Amino acid sequence: MIPRLDQAARLPQAFPELRADGLVLREIRADDAPDWHRYVSDEEGIHWTSSPLMSLEEIGAMIAFMTERLADRTGIRWAVTDAPGGKMFGDCGYNSFHARDGRGEIGYQLARERWGRGEMTRAVAAIIEYGFGELELNKVEATVSVGNERSAGLLRKLGFQVEGTLREYRNRRGQLGDSWYFGLLRREWYGGAWQ
Numbered sequence: 001m002i003p004r005l006d007q008a009a010r011l012p013q014a015f016p017e018l019r020a021d022g023l024v025l026r027e028i029r030a031d032d033a034p035d036w037h038r039y040v041s042d043e044e045g046i047h048w049t050s051s052p053l054m055s056l057e058e059i060g061a062m063i064a065f066m067t068e069r070l071a072d073r074t075g076i077r078w079a080v081t082d083a084p085g086g087k088m089f090g091d092c093g094y095n096s097f098h099a100r101d102g103r104g105e106i107g108y109q110l111a112r113e114r115w116g117r118g119e120m121t122r123a124v125a126a127i128i129e130y131g132f133g134e135l136e137l138n139k140v141e142a143t144v145s146v147g148n149e150r151s152a153g154l155l156r157k158l159g160f161q162v163e164g165t166l167r168e169y170r171n172r173r174g175q176l177g178d179s180w181y182f183g184l185l186r187r188e189w190y191g192g193a194w195q
Contacts, residue, residue: 010135011073018078020126023119024086025078028066032079033059035088039111049109049145050170066093073097080110080123089114092123094131102138104131121154128158132186139186143169143179152180160184 015027028036037059040051054062069075077093092108106127110120131137143166144151152162160182168176 011070011076015070016076016130016134017084018126018130020122022082023123023126024081024084025092025123025126026081026084028063028077028079028088028091030060030063032088033063036063036079036091039089040109042112045112046109050172051109052173078123078127080119090120090123092120092127094127097135097137102136104135104137104140106131106140106142115150121157124154125158128184128189132189137186140184140189142182144182145170145172146178146180152182155182155184158184159188 017027018025033056037054037056039045040054040059043053046053066075066077069077075094075096077091079088080090080092081088090108090110092106094104095107096105097103098105106124108120108124114120128140131140140160142155142160144155146165161184162180163183164181166179166181169179170177
C-alpha cells in the first residue's frame with residue numbers, strides 16, 4: 001500500500017491524550033517548564049542526547065515552539081506523566097514528519113530517577129501505535145548516539161532494526177558524534193514486533 005501523502009494533516013485540532021499502562025501522555029503546558037528544565041539540566045541524564053543545556057526561559061520558549069509545531073502540523077510532543085494532571089517526568093513525540101514517504105521521526109527523554117522501570121518503553125510504544133494507527137505512517141524512525149545502549153535497547157525491544165550508522169550526525173553540545181539510524185515498518189509492528 002502506498003502511504004497517504006499528508007499524514008501530518010491527520011493530527012487533530014485538540015491535543016490527543018494517550019494512555020500507556022499506568023502512564024498518561026498529555027500536552028506539555030507552560031507550568032511544566034520547571035519539571036522539564038530539571039531533567040534536561042541533568043548532565044548525566046542528557047549525556048547521550050543532542051539536547052543543549054537550556055535555561056528555564058529557553059524551556060518556556062520550547063514549550064511555545066511545541067504548540068506551534070502541532071498547529072502547523074510539523075511535529076507533536078507529549079509530556080509523560082503518571083496521572084491526568086500529573087507532574088512531567090519525561091517527554092516523547094514526533095520530531096518531524098516526511099509526509100510524501102509516510103515517515104515520522106521520534107525522540108524521547110526521561111528523568112534519570114525514572115530509568116529502568118520500563119516507562120519510556122511503554123510511552124514510546126503508545127506514540128508508535130498512534131503513528132501507525134491514527135496517522136497511518138508507514139515507517140517510524142529514530143537516531144541514537146553510537147554507544148547509547150540503553151536507548152538502543154529500548155528501540156530493539158519495540159522491534160526497530162539498525163539500518164546504518166550516520167557519521168558525525170548530531171551535535172552533542174559542541175561535539176559532533178555518530179548516530180545509529182533505527183527504523184520500524186508498520187507491517188513489522190502489526191506483525192507482532194511489540195507483542
